[in-house]
Amino acid sequence: MSIVQFITSKTFLKQLALAFVAIAVLTFLMLRWLSYTTNHGKFETVPELKGKSIAVAEIELKENNLVMQIQDSANFNPKYPKFSVIDQDPPSGEKVKENRKIYLTLNPSGYRKIQVPDLRERTFRQAKPMLEALGFTIGKITYIDYLGKDEVVRLNFEGKKINAGDLLPKTSKIDIVLGNGKRP
Missing domain, CATH: 1.20.5 (Single alpha-helices involved in coiled-coils or other helix-helix interfaces)
Structure with a gap:
């Protein structure tokens, strides 16, 4: 064939x-x-969780048949309460399937601590950008009798002397004591 x-x-x-x-x-x-x-055509709407506590967020997600997944955050946001939700993925109003994980970023309890650099015997012109780059703000500037003009003699935080290596919260206001160029 x-x-x-x-x-x-x-x-x-x-x-x-x-x-x-x-x-x-x-x-x-x-x-x-x-x-x-796959529950084709059946969706859940993601609720708005920003600014809410973890407990409230968990209740709202369970009501909508969604699962909470917490992600830590190192970035403190002063606009939100401590340990509240500052970001979510997917965003609110989005349509997702049942039991979908909603990733929540939480606001930490405060700014993270940053190590103070050693600025002794550096000029103010060198010290200021170093402190600002680390996230600190410059507070009160005072002068004392010291041979090096505009040279950092010491750093203060809330009226107390701080040393190189001390940990301070980001955005702390650091007072600087500079030399005036005169012998003590």
Whole structure:
């Protein structure tokens, strides 16, 4: 039997028709099963959680059949209460599937602590950008009798002397004591 005779035979055409029917039925069943298992067309709306406490956020997410995933944050935001949600992903109003993880970024209890650099015997012109680059702010500048003019003699925080290596919260106001160029 030649290939052309085999392709045009009744047996081959019958098998080909059965194969197409089987593929169509399997495709139909697979699509129905996928629609059922993935809840096709059924969505939950992500609630607005920014500024809310962890407990309130968890309750709201459970009410909407969503799962909370907490991510730590090192960036303190003074606009939000401590340990409240400052960011969420996906954002509020977005449509997501049931049991989807909603990633929450929490506000820490305060600014992170930063090590004070050693600025003794550096000029104010050198010390100021170093402190500002670390996130500190410059407070009161005072002068005392010291041979080096505009040279850092010591640093103070809230009226107390601080040393190199001390840890202070970011955005702390550091007072600087400079030399006036006169002998003590």
